[in-house]
Amino acid sequence: MDYLHLTIAEIAAEHYLPEKRKRRRTNTVDGYESSIRLYVLPAWGEMRICEITKDAVQEWVDGLPGQCGPGGAKKAYKCLRQIIRWSIDKWGLFVADPTRGIEMPRQPLYRCETLTHRRLKRLIRGMVGCECEATLVLSASLGLRPGESYAIRWEQINWRTGMVPIRSTLQRASDGVREWPTKTVKSERDLYLPPWALDRLRQLWVDGGRPRGRVIGDYSPQQVSYRIGRWIRHHRLPKVTMRNLRHTWATIAAQSGVGIELVASMLGHTNVQTCYRYYYAMTRAAETRAQRKVSRRLLGKTCDDMYKGIVLTPSWPDRLQQAA
Structure with a gap:
């Protein structure tokens, strides 16, 4: 042929x-x-x-x-x-590749919508009573991809240590809802629930009759996302998508001083640059702290400290007076 x-x-x-x-x-x-x-x-x-x-x-x-x-x-x-x-x-075609050396259009900086730690706490507290609360707790506390949180089973949660193994993702495609391996090999990881999340999930598990199977039960990923969104709207809670819960966790972790390499590893990223580009967001407080450290290194925080012993003539007020 x-x-x-x-x-x-x-x-x-x-x-x-x-x-x-x-x-x-x-x-x-x-x-x-x-x-x-x-x-x-x-x-x-x-x-x-x-x-x-x-x-x-x-x-x-x-x-x-x-x-x-x-x-x-x-x-x-x-x-x-x-x-x-x-x-x-x-x-093995002997033909020139016409797609080499193509310059791509510049992409705008991606800014994800995230919640502050106070708004995230309000959201988690407001989800009490929702039928899909357990899934949101998992996503908010572990920074999971939506498909990863949908695939978690109750029997995978270690109630003693809080370890949750991430091994698969549940997604809907043209052939229906299927469970697939994680996005990359690095996405296969063992995460640990914080004490508040572990205790709350245990309460939900016991109250539900100690079920087995997926935490989302018989719901599809789309049904879980819809029910969480509906609960948020009905109770006027901070709006956030399941995907942006992951962004929120990563941003709060970076702002709290967690090393970006550790954040990337916990998110399951193959390249730390991906984490830095999409999840690490600078804040006014973080920038102010950085400037304060640099200023101390430069022998002072104020203008008087910086130029101590030097006569600044003419000063700006004097210049303005002369100009008038």
């Missing part, structure tokens, strides 16, 4: 996506397929790899942010790049 004559649409539908579905999580490949269908195929679907030029790809990437934003543009480009490079490696 002459693979050089296959179009991008044929490669994607008949070879690339089926191959990926064998090894990747369904919801991950669903994301690839959506981006390919919406942005890659309309531009390149009828073309062969040898007909695509670097300049044409650059022009396409430059125009994508107006359609799907910088993040969507980056994802669409990566999908096209992966299809082309996968084909070159798979079939």
Whole structure:
């Protein structure tokens, strides 16, 4: 078969996506397929790899942010790049890669919505009585990904030490709700519940008749998220999504002085830079503390301390008087 004559649409539908579905999580490949269908195929679907030029790809990437934003543009480009490079490696094609050296549009700094420690405490206290309280307690106290908190089973919680092993994630995709391995190998980790969370979860477990199985019971991830959101709205609690509970935990941990490397390890990140980029947020208090330490190193906190023994002439008030 002459693979050089296959179009991008044929490669994607008949070879690339089926191959990926064998090894990747369904919801991950669903994301690839959506981006390919919406942005890659309309531009390149009828073309062969040898007909695509670097300049044409650059022009396409430059125009994508107006359609799907910088993040969507980056994802669409990566999908096209992966299809082309996968084909070159798979079939040993002797063809230039037109996706090399493409400049991506600048992405705005990502700022996640998080709660302060006081608002988080108010949220946790306000969730008492909610049917999905246990899931929120797990997420708020361990900084879990939503799918990781949905997959936890009661029998996995060590009631003596508070250890909770994170080994899987529960997610809905085109083939239904399925349990998958964690996102990366580093995401497989053992976390420990703080005493307040361990005691509250034990109370919920005993009051529920010491059940076995998933903490969310028979609910799907979407049903849990909906019920928590509805409870928050009805009781006028601080609004936060399950995903942003993870952001909140990480930000509070970093602000409390926990080393960023430890925060990244507890979050299950492969690269500490990911934690720093997305979860560590500077606050006024943190910046003020940093400036105070630097000022002390520079022999003083005030202007008089800094310039002690030096006559500052003319002073700013004198200059203003002369100008008037």
